[in-house]
Amino acid sequence: MGKRIVIALGGNALGNTLTEQMAAVKHTAKAIVDLIAEGHEVIISHGNGPQVGMIHHAVNELTRAVEQDFPIIPLSVCVAMSQSYIGYDLQNALREELLDRGIPKPCATVITQVVVDPEDPAFQNPSKPIGRFMSKEEAEALRDEKGYEIMEDAGRGWRRVVASPKPRDIVEIDTVRALFNAGQVVIAGGGGGIPVVRQGNHLKGASAVIDKDFASCLIAQQVDADVLIILTAVEKCAINFGKPDQKWLDNITTDEARQYCKEGQFAPGSMLPKVEAAIKFAESAPGRKALITLLEKARDGIDGKTGTVITVGH
Ligand SMILES: Nc1ncnc2c1ncn2[C@@H]1O[C@H](COP(=O)(O)OP(=O)(O)O)[C@@H](O)[C@H]1O
Numbered sequence: 155m156g157k158r159i160v161i162a163l164g165g166n167a168l169g170n171t172l173t174e175q176m177a178a179v180k181h182t183a184k185a186i187v188d189l190i191a192e193g194h195e196v197i198i199s200h201g202n203g204p205q206v207g208m209i210h211h212a213v214n215e216l217t218r219a220v221e222q223d224f225p226i227i228p229l230s231v232c233v234a235m236s237q238s239y240i241g242y243d244l245q246n247a248l249r250e251e252l253l254d255r256g257i258p259k260p261c262a263t264v265i266t267q268v269v270v271d272p273e274d275p276a277f278q279n280p281s282k283p284i285g286r287f288m289s290k291e292e293a294e295a296l297r298d299e300k301g302y303e304i305m306e307d308a309g310r311g312w313r314r315v316v317a318s319p320k321p322r323d324i325v326e327i328d329t330v331r332a333l334f335n336a337g338q339v340v341i342a343g344g345g346g347g348i349p350v351v352r353q354g355n356h357l358k359g360a361s362a363v364i365d366k367d368f369a370s371c372l373i374a375q376q377v378d379a380d381v382l383i384i385l386t387a388v389e390k391c392a393i394n395f396g397k398p399d400q401k402w403l404d405n406i407t408t409d410e411a412r413q414y415c416k417e418g419q420f421a422p423g424s425m426l427p428k429v430e431a432a433i434k435f436a437e438s439a440p441g442r443k444a445l446i447t448l449l450e451k452a453r454d455g456i457d458g459k460t461g462t463v464i465t466v467g468h
Pocket residue numbers: 163164165166201385386387388390391392393394395419420421423424425426
């Protein structure tokens with residue numbers, strides 16, 4: 155029977171550059187339409203780390219190099235730009251794949267704002283890597299010149315880091331739910347959503363990038379999804395990851411997952427937020443489950459053949 159699914163797409167579903175993204179989304183669309191063809195209803199969210207860093211650099215540093223008075227474009231606006239340009243590529247790739255397979259479903263991107271708490275301690279402790287990977291020396295030079303915070307990103311190189319507060323509420327959730335319930339394919343919460351703080355009826359952009367796995371978890375809860383699928387570059391989560399005694403995880407309970415988190419089995423900033431989002435979704439209502447797997451394995455994963463499945467257990 156068809157399930158209500160929220161899919162969070164990791165970086166490898168989009169690539170790092172404009173040309174890579176155009177190619178990657180075609181492949182991504184095929185995997186998502188495989189699920190739609192089986193009768194599942196989907197909402198898709200995606201990351202934006204490389205893209206939002208590139209956009210922020212381009213609009214601020216490069217533009218200001220030729221036009222000194224050019225006003226600073228805030229990070230919240232850069233997240234909005236990343237949502238729309240990634241959404242543009244994704245919705246077109248999905249549209250084409252749906253038409254090619256004769257599936258009459260409209261597909262659209264909802265520009266999504268996500269409320270954050272201005273007192274969230276994350277504002278004082280930047281932890282979200284954005285933009286390109288650099289050598290330590292290059293990153294330190296950028297820190298000294300621009301005052302950016304920098305951090306080593308899970309053994310993959312050095313990157314700029316920005317605040318990443320927890321998502322509290324999805325502003326456009328009624329629109330997302332209405333489209334989803336009408337059987338449409340919805341792209342929402344891209345890049346974790348545009349971070350905003352409430353000021354009465356006014357929503358003020360915040361300087362941050364929200365984790366897309368946490369935002370996807372909240373969307374999934376608020377649309378009453380059955381499954382949260384987090385697609386990334388590994389088929390399963392592992393304990394002792396990268397060590398000789400590495401063990402891939404198939405079905406685990408939220409209690410087991412929480413214990414592995416405590417033991418430090420999942421790298422902060424990469425696998426840890428995925429597992430934390432999976433636990434939160436699985437525990438949010440009876441019968442809900444989360445799946446972490448590869449894009450190419452999404453269909454096998456939903457059929458219970460692979461991936462790491464996280465449920466409350468018995
Ligand atoms: N315990 C673990 N099990 C599996 N992968 C892990 C683990 N710890 C860290 N990782 C790494 O986390 C990566 C996924 O995080 P990341 O690349 O940041 O996600 P995204 O796909 O959302 O961009 C995996 O490709 C893997 O290299």
